[in-house]
Amino acid sequence: xxxxxxxxxxxxxxxxxxxxxxxxxxxxxxxxxxxxxxxxxxxxxxxxxxxxxxxxxxxxxxxxxxxxxxxxxxxxxxxxxxxxxxxxxxxxxxxxxxxxxxxxxxxxxxxxxxxxxxxxxxxxxxxxxxxxxxxxxxxxxxxxxxxxxxxxxxxxxxxxxxxxxxxxxxxxxxxxxxxxxxxxxxxxxxxxxxxxxxxx
Numbered sequence: 001x002x003x004x005x006x007x008x009x010x011x012x013x014x015x016x017x018x019x020x021x022x023x024x025x026x027x028x029x030x031x032x033x034x035x036x037x038x039x040x041x042x043x044x045x046x047x048x049x050x051x052x053x054x055x056x057x058x059x060x061x062x063x064x065x066x067x068x069x070x071x072x073x074x075x076x077x078x079x080x081x082x083x084x085x086x087x088x089x090x091x092x093x094x095x096x097x098x099x100x101x102x103x104x105x106x107x108x109x110x111x112x113x114x115x116x117x118x119x120x121x122x123x124x125x126x127x128x129x130x131x132x133x134x135x136x137x138x139x140x141x142x143x144x145x146x147x148x149x150x151x152x153x154x155x156x157x158x159x160x161x162x163x164x165x166x167x168x169x170x171x172x173x174x175x176x177x178x179x180x181x182x183x184x185x186x187x188x189x190x191x192x193x194x195x196x197x198x199x200x
Contacts, residue, residue: 013156014070020121020157021064021114028057056113062178063114063171080174088169110175111168115161122157125150 032053035046069077129150132143164171 013160014067016121016153016156017118017160018064018067020117021060021067023124024117024120025057025060025064027120028053028060032057058179058182059110059113059175060117061182062175065178065182066174080177081170083177084167084170084173088167088171088173110172111164114171114175115164118157118161118164122154122161125154125157129154 032050035050035053066077066080129147132147132150
């Protein structure tokens with residue numbers, strides 16, 4: 001958490017969400033490495049957990065790519081946003097239909113992965129707020145400024161989670177399309193570019 005979100009202005013919300021996603025990717029990648037090293041119950045259960053972690057990391061990477069595109073709104077981003085709006089709704093689903101149930105599970109799964117990333121970032125900010133509340137000394141003015149910034153970040157993340165819940169269908173479509181695109185690019189040997197996130 002070294003950056004501590006130093007952005008300001010209209011990009012702050014997007015950058016804070018990107019930081020939340022990237023921090024969660026780091027955490028899940030560490031879990032994945034531990035499971036690959038043999039931790040957890042042996043056999044099918046461990047393999048299933050590894051597969052779930054890989055899928056969650058792929059979804060988060062996809063959502064992070066989507067968030068990074070929001071600043072400049074390239075053509076692919078605008079098309080994907082429209083596709084997510086069109087396919088992400090439940091208006092075509094028939095209650096009780098098998099495809100509708102499967103789509104609902106996928107939507108909830110993609111949404112919950114991203115929501116947990118935002119929730120973890122909120123918990124980190126709230127933990128730092130508690131630490132600041134215990135601090136004292138000659139830096140009271142600086143501590144007050146840091147506290148106000150953290151309070152603002154918690155509120156922004158709360159708004160992001162509220163908006164995310166309203167767009168769970170779009171999240172599912174975005175994560176599905178971009179994660180599949182990244183997989184195809186990997187098969188073709190294209191690099192995903194430099195990243196501070198270690199590839200699982």
